Amino acid sequence: MPLLARLFNFAQWLAQDRSEAEDLVQETLMKALKGFDSFHQGTNFRAWIFRILRNTFLTSRAGLRAAAVSLDSDEEPSVEPVAGATPESILLAMADQETIARALEELPVAAREIILLCDVEEMSYQEIALTLAIPVGTVMSRLSRARKAMRGLLSDGQMRMAGRGASRGTLQ
Amino acid sequence: MTCAEMRNSLEAYADAELGAAELAEFEKHLRDCPACATDALQAMRAKRMVRAAGMRYAPSAEFQRRMQQQIAPKRWMPWVAIRMPQMVAAGIAVALLLVAATAWVGRVERERTLGEFADLHVAALASANPVDVVSTDRHTVKPWFAGKLPFSFNLPELQNSEFTLIGGRVAYFQHSAGAQLIYGLRKHEMSVFIFREQAGAIPFQVGSLNSTKLGMHLETWSDGGLRYCVIGDTPASDVHGLSELLRRAARS
Numbered sequence: 012m013p014l015l016a017r018l019f020n021f022a023q024w025l026a027q028d029r030s031e032a033e034d035l036v037q038e039t040l041m042k043a044l045k046g047f048d049s050f051h052q053g054t055n056f057r058a059w060i061f062r063i064l065r066n067t068f069l070t071s072r073a074g075l076r077a078a079a080v081s082l083d084s085d086e087e088p089s090v091e092p093v094a095g096a097t098p099e100s101i102l103l104a105m106a107d108q109e110t111i112a113r114a115l116e117e118l119p120v121a122a123r124e125i126i127l128l129c130d131v132e133e134m135s136y137q138e139i140a141l142t143l144a145i146p147v148g149t150v151m152s153r154l155s156r157a158r159k160a161m162r163g164l165l166s167d168g169q170m171r172m173a174g175r176g177a178s179r180g181t182l183q
Numbered sequence: 184m185t186c187a188e189m190r191n192s193l194e195a196y197a198d199a200e201l202g203a204a205e206l207a208e209f210e211k212h213l214r215d216c217p218a219c220a221t222d223a224l225q226a227m228r229a230k231r232m233v234r235a236a237g238m239r240y241a242p243s244a245e246f247q248r249r250m251q252q253q254i255a256p257k258r259w260m261p262w263v264a265i266r267m268p269q270m271v272a273a274g275i276a277v278a279l280l281l282v283a284a285t286a287w288v289g290r291v292e293r294e295r296t297l298g299e300f301a302d303l304h305v306a307a308l309a310s311a312n313p314v315d316v317v318s319t320d321r322h323t324v325k326p327w328f329a330g331k332l333p334f335s336f337n338l339p340e341l342q343n344s345e346f347t348l349i350g351g352r353v354a355y356f357q358h359s360a361g362a363q364l365i366y367g368l369r370k371h372e373m374s375v376f377i378f379r380e381q382a383g384a385i386p387f388q389v390g391s392l393n394s395t396k397l398g399m400h401l402e403t404w405s406d407g408g409l410r411y412c413v414i415g416d417t418p419a420s421d422v423h424g425l426s427e428l429l430r431r432a433a434r435s
Contacts, residue, residue, distance in 0.1 A: 013281060013284060013285045013288070014280070014281050014284040014285070014288075015242060015247060015250055015281065016241055016242055016247075017284075017288070019240060019241065019242040019246075020237070020238060020239065020240045020241070023239075023240035024237070024239070024240065029240070032240065033242070033246050036242070036246075036250065037249075037250065037253070040250060040253060040254060040277075041253070043273075043277065044254070044270070044273050044274070044277065047269065047272070047273035047276065047277075056280050057284070106232065108232065108235055108236040109236075111232055111233055111236035112236045112237075112239055115233075115236065115237065126233060126237075127237055129198060130230050130233040130234050130237060131233065131234050131237030131238060133234070133291065135198075135199075135200065136198070136200050151194075151195070154194070155194060158194065
Protein backbone atom coordinates (compact mmCIF):
# COMPACT_ATOMS: atom_id res chain seq x y z
CA MET A 12 0.00 0.00 0.00
CA PRO A 13 1.53 3.35 -0.96
CA LEU A 14 2.15 6.00 1.68
CA LEU A 15 -0.91 8.03 0.70
CA ALA A 16 -3.16 5.01 1.27
CA ARG A 17 -1.46 4.33 4.61
CA LEU A 18 -1.95 7.91 5.75
CA PHE A 19 -5.58 7.71 4.71
CA ASN A 20 -6.17 4.42 6.56
CA PHE A 21 -4.65 5.87 9.74
CA ALA A 22 -6.62 9.13 9.33
CA GLN A 23 -9.95 7.33 8.98
CA TRP A 24 -9.23 5.15 12.02
CA LEU A 25 -8.57 8.34 13.99
CA ALA A 26 -11.46 10.46 12.65
CA GLN A 27 -13.92 7.57 12.08
CA ASP A 28 -15.31 9.48 9.11
CA ARG A 29 -14.32 9.34 5.42
CA SER A 30 -14.66 13.01 4.54
CA GLU A 31 -12.87 14.12 7.72
CA ALA A 32 -10.10 11.62 6.90
CA GLU A 33 -9.75 13.14 3.41
CA ASP A 34 -9.50 16.63 4.92
CA LEU A 35 -6.88 15.40 7.38
CA VAL A 36 -4.69 13.79 4.71
CA GLN A 37 -4.97 16.83 2.45
CA GLU A 38 -3.99 19.19 5.26
CA THR A 39 -1.13 16.87 6.27
CA LEU A 40 0.32 16.83 2.75
CA MET A 41 0.04 20.63 2.50
CA LYS A 42 1.76 21.08 5.85
CA ALA A 43 4.46 18.57 4.86
CA LEU A 44 5.18 20.44 1.63
CA LYS A 45 5.24 23.84 3.30
CA GLY A 46 7.27 22.66 6.26
CA PHE A 47 9.65 20.43 4.34
CA ASP A 48 12.51 22.64 5.56
CA SER A 49 11.85 21.30 9.05
CA PHE A 50 12.42 17.71 7.90
CA HIS A 51 16.05 16.82 8.46
CA GLN A 52 17.57 14.48 5.88
CA GLY A 53 18.61 11.21 7.45
CA THR A 54 15.85 11.32 10.05
CA ASN A 55 12.71 9.25 9.88
CA PHE A 56 10.35 10.54 7.15
CA ARG A 57 7.49 8.16 7.98
CA ALA A 58 7.48 9.15 11.66
CA TRP A 59 7.67 12.83 10.64
CA ILE A 60 4.66 12.73 8.31
CA PHE A 61 2.55 10.53 10.62
CA ARG A 62 3.33 12.99 13.39
CA ILE A 63 2.02 15.86 11.26
CA LEU A 64 -1.14 13.86 10.53
CA ARG A 65 -1.67 12.99 14.18
CA ASN A 66 -1.12 16.59 15.36
CA THR A 67 -3.49 17.83 12.65
CA PHE A 68 -6.09 15.37 13.90
CA LEU A 69 -5.67 16.42 17.54
CA THR A 70 -6.43 20.04 16.66
CA SER A 71 -9.33 19.16 14.31
CA ARG A 72 -13.01 19.10 15.30
CA ALA A 73 -13.02 15.30 15.39
CA GLY A 74 -9.80 15.27 17.44
CA LEU A 75 -11.14 17.74 19.98
CA ARG A 76 -14.35 15.69 20.27
CA ALA A 77 -12.29 12.52 20.86
CA ALA A 78 -10.10 14.30 23.42
CA ALA A 79 -13.22 15.43 25.28
CA VAL A 80 -14.36 11.80 25.55
CA SER A 81 -11.03 10.22 26.46
CA LEU A 82 -8.19 12.01 28.14
CA ASP A 83 -4.77 11.05 26.83
CA SER A 84 -3.50 9.90 30.19
CA ASP A 85 -0.66 7.50 30.86
CA GLU A 86 -1.85 7.01 34.41
CA GLU A 87 -5.41 5.77 34.01
CA PRO A 88 -6.64 4.04 30.88
CA SER A 89 -10.26 4.88 29.99
CA VAL A 90 -11.03 1.23 29.35
CA GLU A 91 -10.17 -1.01 32.27
CA PRO A 92 -7.70 -3.76 31.40
CA VAL A 93 -9.23 -7.20 31.69
CA ALA A 94 -8.81 -8.64 35.15
CA GLY A 95 -7.24 -11.98 35.97
CA ALA A 96 -4.92 -14.15 33.98
CA THR A 97 -6.15 -14.08 30.39
CA PRO A 98 -4.18 -16.57 28.32
CA GLU A 99 -1.81 -14.35 26.39
CA SER A 100 -3.40 -13.16 23.16
CA ILE A 101 -5.61 -16.23 22.73
CA LEU A 102 -8.73 -14.06 22.60
CA LEU A 103 -7.23 -11.97 19.84
CA ALA A 104 -6.12 -14.99 17.88
CA MET A 105 -9.61 -16.49 18.12
CA ALA A 106 -11.52 -13.35 17.18
CA ASP A 107 -12.37 -12.61 13.56
CA GLN A 108 -11.36 -9.46 11.69
CA GLU A 109 -14.74 -7.77 12.06
CA THR A 110 -14.74 -8.28 15.85
CA ILE A 111 -11.18 -6.94 16.11
CA ALA A 112 -12.11 -3.90 14.00
CA ARG A 113 -15.10 -3.18 16.26
CA ALA A 114 -12.92 -3.45 19.36
CA LEU A 115 -10.37 -1.07 17.79
CA GLU A 116 -13.16 1.43 17.10
CA GLU A 117 -14.31 1.26 20.71
CA LEU A 118 -10.84 1.90 22.13
CA PRO A 119 -9.94 5.44 23.22
CA VAL A 120 -7.90 7.29 20.59
CA ALA A 121 -4.63 7.03 22.57
CA ALA A 122 -4.92 3.24 22.73
CA ARG A 123 -6.19 2.88 19.15
CA GLU A 124 -3.44 4.98 17.58
CA ILE A 125 -0.58 3.16 19.32
CA ILE A 126 -1.91 -0.29 18.34
CA LEU A 127 -2.33 0.90 14.74
CA LEU A 128 1.18 2.34 14.57
CA CYS A 129 2.71 -0.81 16.03
CA ASP A 130 0.67 -3.62 14.45
CA VAL A 131 -0.69 -2.11 11.22
CA GLU A 132 2.11 0.32 10.32
CA GLU A 133 4.67 -2.05 11.88
CA MET A 134 6.64 0.85 13.29
CA SER A 135 9.44 0.16 15.77
CA TYR A 136 9.04 1.45 19.33
CA GLN A 137 11.59 4.15 18.42
CA GLU A 138 9.51 5.28 15.42
CA ILE A 139 6.34 5.31 17.53
CA ALA A 140 8.16 7.39 20.15
CA LEU A 141 9.07 9.93 17.42
CA THR A 142 5.55 9.96 16.00
CA LEU A 143 3.80 10.45 19.32
CA ALA A 144 6.60 12.58 20.83
CA ILE A 145 6.85 10.40 23.94
CA PRO A 146 9.76 8.42 25.46
CA VAL A 147 10.29 4.79 24.34
CA GLY A 148 9.49 3.58 27.88
CA THR A 149 6.08 5.25 27.68
CA VAL A 150 5.50 3.63 24.28
CA MET A 151 6.03 0.21 25.84
CA SER A 152 3.77 0.78 28.83
CA ARG A 153 1.04 2.51 26.80
CA LEU A 154 1.11 -0.24 24.16
CA SER A 155 0.88 -2.95 26.79
CA ARG A 156 -2.11 -1.24 28.44
CA ALA A 157 -3.77 -0.63 25.07
CA ARG A 158 -3.50 -4.33 24.19
CA LYS A 159 -4.88 -5.36 27.57
CA ALA A 160 -7.80 -2.95 27.08
CA MET A 161 -8.43 -4.46 23.66
CA ARG A 162 -8.39 -7.99 25.07
CA GLY A 163 -10.87 -6.73 27.67
CA LEU A 164 -13.22 -5.48 24.94
CA LEU A 165 -12.88 -8.73 22.98
CA SER A 166 -13.49 -10.78 26.11
CA ASP A 167 -16.62 -8.72 26.95
CA GLY A 168 -17.80 -9.12 23.36
CA GLN A 169 -17.35 -12.89 23.50
CA MET A 170 -19.16 -13.10 26.81
CA ARG A 171 -22.06 -11.10 25.34
CA MET A 172 -22.13 -13.44 22.34
CA ALA A 173 -22.03 -16.49 24.64
CA GLY A 174 -24.81 -14.95 26.76
CA ARG A 175 -26.98 -14.44 23.68
CA GLY A 176 -26.29 -18.04 22.59
CA ALA A 177 -27.24 -19.34 26.06
CA SER A 178 -30.48 -17.31 26.22
CA ARG A 179 -31.45 -18.54 22.75
CA GLY A 180 -30.73 -22.06 23.96
CA THR A 181 -33.14 -21.77 26.92
CA LEU A 182 -35.91 -20.35 24.74
CA GLN A 183 -35.84 -23.27 22.34
CA MET B 184 15.01 -17.19 31.88
CA THR B 185 11.84 -18.19 33.78
CA CYS B 186 8.35 -18.45 32.30
CA ALA B 187 7.30 -15.32 34.24
CA GLU B 188 10.22 -13.33 32.76
CA MET B 189 9.24 -14.67 29.34
CA ARG B 190 5.70 -13.31 29.72
CA ASN B 191 7.14 -9.82 30.36
CA SER B 192 9.13 -9.96 27.12
CA LEU B 193 6.43 -11.63 25.03
CA GLU B 194 5.09 -8.44 23.45
CA ALA B 195 8.57 -7.11 22.72
CA TYR B 196 9.39 -10.47 21.09
CA ALA B 197 6.27 -10.39 18.88
CA ASP B 198 7.11 -6.76 17.97
CA ALA B 199 10.71 -7.78 17.06
CA GLU B 200 12.06 -5.40 19.70
CA LEU B 201 14.29 -7.72 21.74
CA GLY B 202 18.05 -7.12 21.71
CA ALA B 203 20.34 -9.83 20.32
CA ALA B 204 21.34 -11.31 23.70
CA GLU B 205 17.80 -11.24 25.08
CA LEU B 206 16.44 -12.71 21.85
CA ALA B 207 18.90 -15.62 21.97
CA GLU B 208 17.91 -16.37 25.58
CA PHE B 209 14.22 -16.04 24.73
CA GLU B 210 14.45 -18.41 21.78
CA LYS B 211 16.47 -20.91 23.80
CA HIS B 212 13.64 -20.98 26.36
CA LEU B 213 11.06 -21.36 23.57
CA ARG B 214 12.79 -24.51 22.35
CA ASP B 215 12.56 -26.07 25.82
CA CYS B 216 9.11 -24.86 26.94
CA PRO B 217 6.08 -25.79 24.80
CA ALA B 218 3.73 -23.57 26.90
CA CYS B 219 5.79 -20.43 26.25
CA ALA B 220 6.27 -21.43 22.59
CA THR B 221 2.46 -21.61 22.25
CA ASP B 222 2.10 -18.19 23.91
CA ALA B 223 4.70 -16.70 21.54
CA LEU B 224 2.96 -18.19 18.51
CA GLN B 225 -0.41 -16.82 19.72
CA ALA B 226 1.07 -13.34 20.28
CA MET B 227 2.48 -13.28 16.74
CA ARG B 228 -0.77 -14.58 15.29
CA ALA B 229 -2.71 -11.91 17.23
CA LYS B 230 -0.44 -9.21 15.82
CA ARG B 231 -1.10 -10.47 12.30
CA MET B 232 -4.86 -10.53 12.94
CA VAL B 233 -4.81 -6.90 14.14
CA ARG B 234 -2.77 -5.94 11.08
CA ALA B 235 -5.28 -7.57 8.73
CA ALA B 236 -8.23 -5.98 10.56
CA GLY B 237 -6.51 -2.59 10.66
CA MET B 238 -5.99 -2.36 6.88
CA ARG B 239 -9.59 -1.30 6.51
CA TYR B 240 -9.93 2.02 4.76
CA ALA B 241 -8.72 2.92 1.27
CA PRO B 242 -8.80 6.36 -0.33
CA SER B 243 -11.05 6.78 -3.37
CA ALA B 244 -9.42 6.99 -6.81
CA GLU B 245 -10.77 10.52 -7.16
CA PHE B 246 -9.15 11.61 -3.89
CA GLN B 247 -5.82 10.03 -4.84
CA ARG B 248 -5.86 11.85 -8.19
CA ARG B 249 -6.66 15.14 -6.43
CA MET B 250 -3.78 14.66 -3.96
CA GLN B 251 -1.30 13.81 -6.72
CA GLN B 252 -2.25 17.01 -8.51
CA GLN B 253 -1.77 18.93 -5.30
CA ILE B 254 1.68 17.46 -4.64
CA ALA B 255 2.81 18.50 -8.12
CA PRO B 256 1.30 22.04 -8.54
CA LYS B 257 1.16 23.28 -12.13
CA ARG B 258 -0.36 26.75 -11.71
CA TRP B 259 2.01 29.70 -11.57
CA MET B 260 1.35 31.71 -8.45
CA PRO B 261 3.42 34.50 -6.86
CA TRP B 262 4.12 32.58 -3.66
CA VAL B 263 5.20 29.60 -5.74
CA ALA B 264 7.63 31.86 -7.61
CA ILE B 265 9.17 33.06 -4.38
CA ARG B 266 9.55 29.58 -2.96
CA MET B 267 10.12 27.78 -6.27
CA PRO B 268 13.44 26.09 -5.44
CA GLN B 269 12.13 24.78 -2.11
CA MET B 270 8.83 23.67 -3.69
CA VAL B 271 10.59 21.77 -6.47
CA ALA B 272 12.99 20.14 -4.00
CA ALA B 273 10.17 19.26 -1.66
CA GLY B 274 7.97 17.93 -4.51
CA ILE B 275 10.76 15.74 -5.84
CA ALA B 276 11.64 14.54 -2.34
CA VAL B 277 8.02 13.64 -1.53
CA ALA B 278 7.60 11.88 -4.91
CA LEU B 279 10.83 9.91 -4.37
CA LEU B 280 9.80 9.02 -0.85
CA LEU B 281 6.38 7.85 -2.06
CA VAL B 282 8.10 5.59 -4.61
CA ALA B 283 10.57 4.33 -1.99
CA ALA B 284 7.75 3.77 0.51
CA THR B 285 5.76 1.78 -2.09
CA ALA B 286 8.79 -0.43 -2.81
CA TRP B 287 9.46 -0.82 0.90
CA VAL B 288 5.85 -1.77 1.64
CA GLY B 289 5.98 -4.31 -1.25
CA ARG B 290 9.07 -5.87 0.32
CA VAL B 291 7.39 -5.98 3.75
CA GLU B 292 4.33 -7.67 2.20
CA ARG B 293 6.55 -10.29 0.52
CA GLU B 294 8.43 -10.94 3.76
CA ARG B 295 5.14 -11.31 5.62
CA THR B 296 3.84 -13.82 3.06
CA LEU B 297 7.06 -15.84 3.32
CA GLY B 298 6.69 -15.72 7.09
CA GLU B 299 3.12 -17.02 6.88
CA PHE B 300 4.14 -20.01 4.76
CA ALA B 301 7.04 -20.69 7.13
CA ASP B 302 4.61 -20.49 10.09
CA LEU B 303 2.20 -22.95 8.45
CA HIS B 304 5.07 -25.34 7.71
CA VAL B 305 6.54 -25.16 11.23
CA ALA B 306 3.12 -25.30 12.92
CA ALA B 307 2.26 -28.49 10.99
CA LEU B 308 5.55 -30.16 11.94
CA ALA B 309 5.18 -29.09 15.58
CA SER B 310 1.63 -30.45 15.79
CA ALA B 311 0.93 -33.85 17.36
CA ASN B 312 -0.73 -34.90 14.08
CA PRO B 313 1.25 -33.23 11.29
CA VAL B 314 -0.91 -34.86 8.60
CA ASP B 315 -4.60 -35.78 8.37
CA VAL B 316 -4.07 -38.39 5.69
CA VAL B 317 -1.01 -40.60 5.99
CA SER B 318 0.45 -42.20 2.91
CA THR B 319 3.48 -42.95 0.86
CA ASP B 320 1.35 -43.26 -2.24
CA ARG B 321 -0.04 -40.33 -4.25
CA HIS B 322 -3.13 -42.43 -5.11
CA THR B 323 -4.27 -42.30 -1.48
CA VAL B 324 -3.49 -38.67 -0.75
CA LYS B 325 -4.98 -36.99 -3.82
CA PRO B 326 -8.48 -38.59 -3.54
CA TRP B 327 -8.59 -37.64 0.15
CA PHE B 328 -8.73 -33.95 -0.84
CA ALA B 329 -11.74 -34.50 -3.16
CA GLY B 330 -14.72 -32.66 -1.69
CA LYS B 331 -12.51 -30.79 0.78
CA LEU B 332 -11.07 -28.31 -1.70
CA PRO B 333 -12.73 -26.39 -4.54
CA PHE B 334 -10.02 -27.48 -7.02
CA SER B 335 -7.96 -30.51 -8.04
CA PHE B 336 -4.25 -30.97 -8.71
CA ASN B 337 -1.78 -33.57 -9.95
CA LEU B 338 0.94 -35.10 -7.80
CA PRO B 339 4.22 -36.40 -9.22
CA GLU B 340 5.42 -40.01 -9.41
CA LEU B 341 8.30 -40.41 -6.95
CA GLN B 342 9.70 -43.85 -7.84
CA ASN B 343 13.00 -42.55 -9.21
CA SER B 344 13.49 -39.71 -6.77
CA GLU B 345 14.70 -39.34 -3.20
CA PHE B 346 11.43 -37.76 -2.07
CA THR B 347 8.71 -39.62 -0.20
CA LEU B 348 5.14 -38.41 0.27
CA ILE B 349 4.40 -38.52 4.03
CA GLY B 350 0.83 -37.22 3.88
CA GLY B 351 -1.42 -34.22 3.54
CA ARG B 352 -3.75 -31.88 5.37
CA VAL B 353 -6.03 -28.96 4.62
CA ALA B 354 -4.31 -25.62 5.33
CA TYR B 355 -5.71 -22.10 5.41
CA PHE B 356 -3.94 -19.12 3.88
CA GLN B 357 -5.56 -15.68 3.65
CA HIS B 358 -9.06 -17.04 4.30
CA SER B 359 -8.99 -19.75 1.65
CA ALA B 360 -8.54 -23.50 1.99
CA GLY B 361 -5.72 -25.25 0.20
CA ALA B 362 -3.66 -28.41 0.27
CA GLN B 363 -0.55 -28.87 2.37
CA LEU B 364 1.48 -31.93 1.38
CA ILE B 365 4.39 -33.04 3.51
CA TYR B 366 7.28 -34.70 1.74
CA GLY B 367 10.27 -36.39 3.32
CA LEU B 368 13.81 -36.09 2.01
CA ARG B 369 16.55 -37.90 3.94
CA LYS B 370 15.75 -36.72 7.52
CA HIS B 371 14.17 -33.43 6.44
CA GLU B 372 10.53 -32.60 5.93
CA MET B 373 9.29 -30.16 3.32
CA SER B 374 5.84 -28.68 2.77
CA VAL B 375 4.11 -28.10 -0.55
CA PHE B 376 1.20 -25.66 -0.44
CA ILE B 377 -1.34 -25.51 -3.25
CA PHE B 378 -3.94 -22.74 -3.18
CA ARG B 379 -6.29 -21.22 -5.71
CA GLU B 380 -4.68 -18.04 -7.08
CA GLN B 381 -6.52 -14.94 -5.86
CA ALA B 382 -5.94 -11.51 -7.34
CA GLY B 383 -3.58 -9.59 -5.07
CA ALA B 384 -3.56 -12.29 -2.39
CA ILE B 385 0.08 -13.17 -2.92
CA PRO B 386 2.12 -10.05 -3.47
CA PHE B 387 4.83 -11.50 -5.67
CA GLN B 388 4.82 -12.91 -9.15
CA VAL B 389 8.43 -14.02 -9.48
CA GLY B 390 9.22 -17.68 -10.01
CA SER B 391 11.47 -18.27 -7.07
CA LEU B 392 12.31 -16.60 -3.80
CA ASN B 393 14.75 -17.58 -1.10
CA SER B 394 14.42 -16.50 2.46
CA THR B 395 17.76 -17.06 4.10
CA LYS B 396 16.70 -14.98 7.11
CA LEU B 397 14.36 -17.72 8.24
CA GLY B 398 16.91 -20.43 7.49
CA MET B 399 14.47 -21.89 5.01
CA HIS B 400 14.23 -21.98 1.26
CA LEU B 401 11.06 -21.29 -0.57
CA GLU B 402 10.04 -21.52 -4.20
CA THR B 403 6.71 -20.30 -5.45
CA TRP B 404 5.04 -20.13 -8.84
CA SER B 405 1.62 -19.89 -10.44
CA ASP B 406 0.29 -22.45 -12.92
CA GLY B 407 -3.21 -23.13 -14.25
CA GLY B 408 -4.91 -20.79 -11.77
CA LEU B 409 -3.18 -22.42 -8.80
CA ARG B 410 -0.40 -21.00 -6.62
CA TYR B 411 2.27 -23.48 -5.57
CA CYS B 412 4.73 -22.93 -2.77
CA VAL B 413 7.48 -25.36 -1.72
CA ILE B 414 9.25 -24.67 1.56
CA GLY B 415 11.78 -26.53 3.67
CA ASP B 416 15.02 -26.27 5.61
CA THR B 417 16.76 -28.36 2.95
CA PRO B 418 19.26 -26.82 0.48
CA ALA B 419 17.72 -24.63 -2.24
CA SER B 420 18.58 -27.30 -4.86
CA ASP B 421 16.30 -29.84 -3.11
CA VAL B 422 13.44 -27.33 -2.91
CA HIS B 423 13.95 -26.67 -6.62
CA GLY B 424 14.08 -30.43 -7.38
CA LEU B 425 10.69 -31.02 -5.76
CA SER B 426 9.30 -27.91 -7.47
CA GLU B 427 10.39 -29.26 -10.86
CA LEU B 428 8.66 -32.62 -10.19
CA LEU B 429 5.44 -30.76 -9.30
CA ARG B 430 5.66 -28.55 -12.40
CA ARG B 431 6.06 -31.60 -14.62
CA ALA B 432 3.13 -33.38 -12.88
CA ALA B 433 0.91 -30.32 -13.34
CA ARG B 434 1.59 -30.31 -17.09
CA SER B 435 0.99 -34.08 -17.51
